[in-house]
Amino acid sequence: MGKVKGILGKNAVPILFAVICALGVYYSGTGIPTILADLVNRFDRNALLVLSLILPVISGMGLNFGIVLGAMSGQVGLILVSIWEIPGLAGILAAMAIAALVAALCGFLAGKMLNQTKGQEMITSMILGFFSNGVYQFIFLFVAGGVIHFTSDILLSTGIGIKNTLEMGTMQYALDNIQIGGFSTKVDMFTALVFFGALFTAYYLFRVLVKKNRERKYWIRLIVSAVLIPAGLIGGQMKALNMYKMMVRVPVSTYLLLFGACVLVQAFTKTKLGQDMRAVGHDRHVAASSGIHVDKVRIQAIIISTVMAALGQIIFYQNLGTIDTYYGHEKVGTYCVAAILIGGASVRKATIGQAILGTLLFHLLFNVSPLAAQNLFSNSMVGGYFRMTICYGVIAISLILHTWRSHVDRQKKSEEV
């Protein structure tokens, strides 16, 4: 009983939101296959952006609202590629290369700024996001075409400034739908289940057998992934699940990429630099006295986070298909932070599992809340406001709880002394 209570207490936030999501799904009156198909797409778009928040949290810099800079860098890459008219997958890869460079530079500058304002990193990164949004708008509304002259379809008719929305053209689904030997990598749900079941089974077998991670959780994960294979095989044959087979298409190539990113982040935390980040996050002074360059490590964390966000934004748009030039990046920070917090993360602790769970729950909520509100209050706008309230409310409440708790801890400590 005590154990159940412990698990409930630790995971109160994700459980609460799972309940809200379940209610939302029920009241939206939409079929599960439709919702699942949408969720598969939304996860594909947002997972990497949310994952990019993990490293700064580990380094003790809190939630990096400055991934907005990364998102902007991603858009810079896409806009340049659109100007040069590089089509398809080559365009996406070129955009990623450019975006990574721009993001690394932005991340470096942001890191420098955040080192000036230790203890206020979150608010600084947030204002930094607003500020660079202004600079970004200035560049693409006025400098592009106004100062730097060029001709392109994506300019406004006056020749000054980039259009509000850009079509991705052949770049849409360039990653999601890579063709291998004439076969699309976008497959139905059950094939994907078999494929990823096998992949995860192999991964956890590797963890258990080679890396000797023999704790119980790894055994459980191994068994669950092994069960996915027969589940996929049987599900694909069942007539009753035909709707699922037809509607839910999983872009395996992008999901593979996301899986790779998770493995990389996991492996990174075990490296020397990753351990340094952990040490800095735990206690800056102790880390500094044991010879770690605290400021440098913090800058590196922000650079990696920003670059990941830039790549994430490109994946986002290759799925969505239309670039929202001036507003697409604005709320990325808020949404991703809300997502990871809903997954159970806090300002001091964030794991890959929390990022993934949070992305799923947050976007499920985003998907169903307008329809649910339409059915409950006969007004879909209320649903829109409801989800924004949830989004900001989650951030506010979890920040309040975290700060409050650390105050209480500190007071206890000083009383003991």
Added chain:
Amino acid sequence: MEMVQKRMQQLGLPRIIIIAFIIIIFFAAFLQGQNMAQLISDSLVRFGQNLILALAMMPAIMSGIGLNMGLAIGIVCGLLGGMISIELGLTNIYGIACAMLIALMVGSLVGVLYGKILNRIKGSEMLIGNYLGYTVVYLMCMFWFAAPFSNPAIIWPMGGDGVRATVTLDGYYSGILNNFLSFEIGGITIPTGLFLFVFGVCWIIRIFSNSKVGTTLRAAGDNPEYARTSGIAVNRCRIIGAALSTALGALGIVVYAQSYGFYSLYEAPTTMSFTPMAAILLGGASMKKVNVWHAVVGTLLFQTMLTTALPVANMLLPDGNLSEVFRIIVSNGIILYALSQAGGEK
């Protein structure tokens, strides 16, 4: 020469940049053949219109909360006051007095609650204030939909549910302060009533900040540890600061609306707390130090710049919103500058 250097140092870099910028804008406006008198009149109105919102930052900074990023909470309280005054069908002086009274009452009550929350989260007031503000604004968005108002001036014209996105004050108290005793000198209109009112509020705040309570607040904000040992109830001071700030925010939006002619509801308040913050910082306030002059000078400079930049930029580039982009860069740049000046922990 030394005298000039000394004055420049007193003025500080941000203000020198902005003043230089304003001079350039005025010069450009003159060359473009803009109606200079109109520009100055507009600047004066915008100055008075925004001053109380900037002033609302002052009690918060004094009591050690820092910039009140949750000013949106106060603004929402003011909007509520405004809506009630229109719903009751009160016009002219009665309307605005009713709106202000309700705004101040609701604002200070909500502000006390807000202050109590801020007391639990010392050190993260700005971040949490910001997100609390957003949360309240979106909660109120849902309220506006369900609000039981019946005055046709407030609800959607086609019989929809709830309040309109913008509620006009024509026929209620649009421009009532601006037009009171206003006169013209050389084509420049002086909004006497507006100035009388906002400077009156400034004067009250100045008296307050020099009073015993004000001094206590300042001491609590300056060095909380020291204040506590000398017997000041620091938490109480912070609650007073938050309540005053929120109440002033509520009052500020009523004054703003009577000059602007509209109440903007729903998501509008989310962006409104940044301009007053930038203004008071530009005026020379820091995260710790502030006085009434910072708000006055800052608002005058910032609003003059924004007002005059708009027509000049529009003539340069008819499409696109150059002056809005400009506002984003300047206001957030100033806040960033202040954050970096405050310096972090070691």
